[in-house]
Amino acid sequence: MLKKSLTVILGLIIVSCFAFNGFAGELTAQLCKDKVIAAAKLIEQNGEKAFDTLRDPKGEFRFGNGAGYIWVHNLDTVMVMHPIKPSLEGKNLSNLQDVNGVLFFVAFNEIAEEHGSGWVPYAWPKPGEKGTSPKISYVELVKYGDTEYITGAGMYDVTAADIKKQFPGDAIYED
Numbered sequence: 001m002l003k004k005s006l007t008v009i010l011g012l013i014i015v016s017c018f019a020f021n022g023f024a025g026e027l028t029a030q031l032c033k034d035k036v037i038a039a040a041k042l043i044e045q046n047g048e049k050a051f052d053t054l055r056d057p058k059g060e061f062r063f064g065n066g067a068g069y070i071w072v073h074n075l076d077t078v079m080v081m082h083p084i085k086p087s088l089e090g091k092n093l094s095n096l097q098d099v100n101g102v103l104f105f106v107a108f109n110e111i112a113e114e115h116g117s118g119w120v121p122y123a124w125p126k127p128g129e130k131g132t133s134p135k136i137s138y139v140e141l142v143k144y145g146d147t148e149y150i151t152g153a154g155m156y157d158v159t160a161a162d163i164k165k166q167f168p169g170d171a172i173y174e175d
Contacts, residue, residue: 027064032153040142047144098122112141118171121160
């Protein structure tokens with residue numbers, strides 16, 4: 001009986017750990033938003049020291065069964081930290097656009113600077129695919145000392161209309 005109880009308790013602890021860091025479970029708009037808010041708080045407290053935590057492939061900022069992650073860029077649209085594609089770091093992404101001509105890094109900055117946070121819909125290929133799919137990212141302006149960053153996370157197959165229903169008070173970029 002004691003052995004069975006210990007096994008159940010250990011199992012609950014393991015499940016709780018995965019649930020806490022968000023790795024287990026579906027990638028949702030709420031989860032993206034919550035992780036961006038948490039990342040912004042971490043950056044506000046620790047500045048660039050927070051980036052190691054955000055990069056950790058087994059940490060709480062890899063979520064939604066590993067599909068979700070946090071990136072950080074600055075107000076010049078230069079990528080500061082990207083855990084999936086570190087080759088983007090240091091690159092100006094102001095000219096990066098989707099198939100509809102949306103300059104989405106410019107849009108990230110516009111919505112964050114104007115509203116503090118918000119959603120930006122655009123079209124982008126899913127990993128391993130050539131065609132584009134609807135994608136939306138939640139971004140938030142964060143300050144550490146005199147430095148301002150935009151932190152964000154995105155997900156596929158969610159539209160602006162979906163976000164308006166779920167978060168009617170949130171800002172949504174409209175081109």
